[in-house]
Amino acid sequence: MRKYFSLIILALTLSTLGAHAAEPMKVQCIEGELNLGISAPFKEIKDHSNCAGFDIGAELRYNLPRVPVAIGAMFELYNPERTTKGDYAGPADDYSGVLYGLTGEYNFRRGRDVNPFVGLGAGVDNLTSDSKCYAFARPKIGVELFHHIRINASVTITERHATGWTLSVGFVFGGRPRK
Numbered sequence: 654m655r656k657y658f659s660l661i662i663l664a665l666t667l668s669t670l671g672a673h674a675a676e677p678m679k680v681q682c683i684e685g686e687l688n689l690g691i692s693a694p695f696k697e698i699k700d701h702s703n704c705a706g707f708d709i710g711a712e713l714r715y716n717l718p719r720v721p722v723a724i725g726a727m728f729e730l731y732n733p734e735r736t737t738k739g740d741y742a743g744p745a746d747d748y749s750g751v752l753y754g755l756t757g758e759y760n761f762r763r764g765r766d767v768n769p770f771v772g773l774g775a776g777v778d779n780l781t782s783d784s785k786c787y788a789f790a791r792p793k794i795g796v797e798l799f800h801h802i803r804i805n806a807s808v809t810i811t812e813r814h815a816t817g818w819t820l821s822v823g824f825v826f827g828g829r830p831r832k
Contacts (some may be wrong), residue, residue: 678763678764678765678830679718679764679830679831680716680763680764680828680829680830680831681716681827681828681829681831682715682716682718683713683714683715683716683827683828684713684714684716684723684825684826684827684828685711685712685713685714685825685826685827686711686712686713686714686803686823686824686825686826687709687710687711687823687824687826688708688709688710688711688712688729688803688805688821688822688823688824689707689708689709689821689822689823690707690708690709690710690805690819690820690821690822691705691706691707691708691819691820691821692705692706692708692731692732692733692809692817692818692819692820693705693706693733693734693817693818694733694734694735694748694814694815694816694817695816695817695818696813696814696816698735698814701735701736702735702736703733703734703735704734704735704736705734706732706733706734706749707732708729708730708731708732708819708821709729709730710727710728710729710730710731710752710821710823711727711728711729712725712726712727712728712756712823713725713726714756714758714828716763716828721759721760721761721763722757722758722759722760723757723758723760723828724755724756724757725755725756725757726753726754726755726756727752727753727754727755727756727774727776728751728752728753729751729752729753730749730751730752731749731750731751731752731778731809731815731819732749733748733749733809733815733817734749735748748780748812748814748815749780749781749815750778750779750780750781750815751778751779752774752776752777752778752789752791752809753776753777753779754774754775754776754777754789754791755774755775755776756772756773756774756775756791757772757773757774758770758771758772758773758793759771759772760797764800764829764830766798766799766800767796767797767798768796768797768798769794769795769796769797770794770795770796770797771792771793771794772792772793772794772795773790773791773792773793774789774790774791774793774807775788775789775790775791776788776789777789778809778811778812778815780811780812780815785812787811787812787815788811789809789810789811790809790810790811791807791808791809791810792807792808792810793805793806793807793808794806794807797825800825800828800829800830801824801825802822802823802824802825803821803822803823803824803825804821804822804823805819805820805821805822805823806818806819806820807819807821
């Protein structure tokens with residue numbers, strides 16, 4: 654699974670090589686995104702196996718007018734799952750939770766049909782396994798296609814058992830080029 658994740662990150666990184674420092678295209682100021690994805694933890698726990706869980710999230714962003722940067726807020730149900738091994742195999746107590754925080758991203762070709770971007774989210778992770786809140790950071794890389802479809806790869810860095818990766822597909826409302 655890590656091989657596939659590495660290949661996706663490499664492909665998305667290479668897609669940004671053709672980006673150039675042109676004047677950013679004027680786009681709508683506000684955009685929202687609903688996304689659905691899968692995530693899995695990085696760290697193995699004794700007598701448990703890592704497996705993928707489903708995520709669902711939303712972002713609301715403001716596109717800065719003079720630079721190809723968007724800032725906003727995010728909310729996500731983050732679910733890196735595990736299963737138990739042995740006689741009582743099945744779903745395990747996982748380290749899923751709710752992520753809520755701020756996000757920012759740089760768009761390499763804002764307003765174009767293919768728009769690679771990199772971003773960073775930061776905030777609070779409220780884990781359900783121990784009802785505690787932890788800080789998180791979430792670097793991400795992705796591409797927006799035809800102003801509406803976003804494909805993201807991200808890493809969530811938080812409590813050591815909940816740190817993991819996420820692949821998601823989102824649908825964007827707003828943010829299209831102005832006419």
